[in-house]
Amino acid sequence: MTARIIDGKLIASELRARVAAEVVRVKRENGLTPGLAVVLVGSDPASQVYVRSKHKQTQEAGMASFEHVLPADVAQDDLLALIAKLNRDPAVHGILVQLPLPKSLHTETIINAIDPAKDVDGLHPSNAGRLAGGFAALSPCTPLGCIILTKSVHASLAGLNAIVIGRSNLVGRPLVQLLLNENATVTIAHSRSRDLPKLCARADLVYAAVGKPEMVRGDWIKPGATVIDVGINRLPALEGKTRLVGDVAFAEALAVAGAITPVPGGVGQMTVACLLVNTLRAACAIHGLPAPA
């Protein structure tokens, strides 16, 4: 048996199309143009690529896109002043500060300065706490994407055994909370967990968010399980080029799993699409409109 490959590219493009249609509707019915502000500090090439892609997709969805590029040596107070200005700006409904920030800046202080109502990355402690409490919250985009991809395979996650490998604030922890909200039974694994293969063996849903190339092997996976690979690892390839691999040994897992996301073309595609979803949701909430479907 070969696993079904979950087409993140297709699912993300369908999601972006749905968001664009909703943006047309709220513009027409409510005169509301959702706006996303992205703040980039420094000139890290990978961050620049992400910011360009966010800008393009925000505009394509019919939203306003505001880009703020600051030098790597910006003073923390100047960055905080920009965030305060964006918090007050009625044209801005979502604020995203591209991470990682230069070491001279205190990431927690910067994230805490964002108005939780505009925190479309879902990293403010207020949103993280609300999510953990089972209340409505803006949730981090990558875990949201993981849930949508899983639901393209399983109409309901209720009662399924899930394992989340990785417990970062960005991916693992919020993913655990979203899975609990979907009534899955969740095991959380991390670098101190014992016998990962055994923990994985009983999981119907495997989420790998570790940052270790091909760590999850095919023989860890229960036959027929759904495997969602969050990892993005760049490895050297022939002729000085590089190639991307996930945290799962794809070819091995493909032979055992029921469904699996590829890298690239899986979870990564969903992250920006979910950012657009969060921006639309934030805009509607700020204007007292019902949450979009």
Ligand code: NDP
């Ligand atoms: P972090 O480095 O913040 O967290 C990694 C987690 O993996 C930690 O909880 C760590 O455990 C755990 N871990 C490390 N080694 C092991 C091990 N040997 N066994 C079990 N657990 C281990 O990474 P992120 O969560 O930010 O990202 C994870 C991966 O996802 C990366 O490859 C990243 O590039 C990718 N990513 C992809 C995105 C996308 O859009 N597709 C978006 C964000 C991230 P401990 O807590 O004990 O240290």
